[in-house]
Amino acid sequence: MQSETKARVDQLTSPAGHPVTVLRFEGDIASTSKEAVLGSYQALPKETAKLVLLDFTKVDYINSSGIALVIQMLIEAANSGQKVYAFGLSAHFTKVFTMVGITKYAGLFPGQTEALAAL
Amino acid sequence: MTNVKSTCVEVRLPSRLGYEKVAMSTAAAVAKLMGFREDRVDDLKTAVAEACINAIEHGNRLNEGLSVGVVLSAGDDQLEVKVIDDGKGLKALPPKPDIDRKIHGEEDPRGMGMFLIQALVDEAEWVKGSNGKSSYVRLVIRLDKVAE
8 A cells, every 4th residue: 555665866966066865756755665764874984974864755754764764874974974965845745844843863855956055 | 528527536556656656646636737836846756755665664564565645635725645554553653853963973863754744735644544554644735826
């Protein structure tokens, strides 16, 4: 019933010249998304992937279990000295992420261009 | 479909995660017929989804032999949603989630569903079933007359 979560990794460089690892998600982010969300993040090399950008452009549904997976990622990132940012959330999920406090630990941007320009 | 006053819509879901999306879509359809703004429909969808997930996971403990009832009652200026399960109901509302405590490992990263429900609708109450079963959460979302 839930749309399978897919994750893809892209390597980009910000206009300031910093390497940025982009995790692009597609589908639902729910309790069944652990491998796609945490697994794909944990597979990144911690030594080089210091700036991680989450792309939610193709995600329509995020529930509290999915938000918990994002928070688990933020915990691991904080412990590894990585910085996490996100873009592509709808206005509603931007509000939800703000309500639960995620914006304190992950900067949110409307799109990829704005996100890269800030990194 | 211009008159939805005092209309009641009922959905029965299997206790299987993912089926909360059926209740979400139904609630969204009723709210749109009533004239709710798009942002309020989104609020309602998330609140209904979280209420159904709680009913499936905690109320019915993922027992697929049990179902979750969703009753939508559309009034003149508000939509009431009851999500009913076969659990005993809540002993107490959990504390408001604290992102700092979560990030520092002092609090479970999960446990935000009820906070989101309370934050996104105008009224939310959890009612224990009188016979130790048929507990429900009752949500109310009101039409914003000013924006109409």
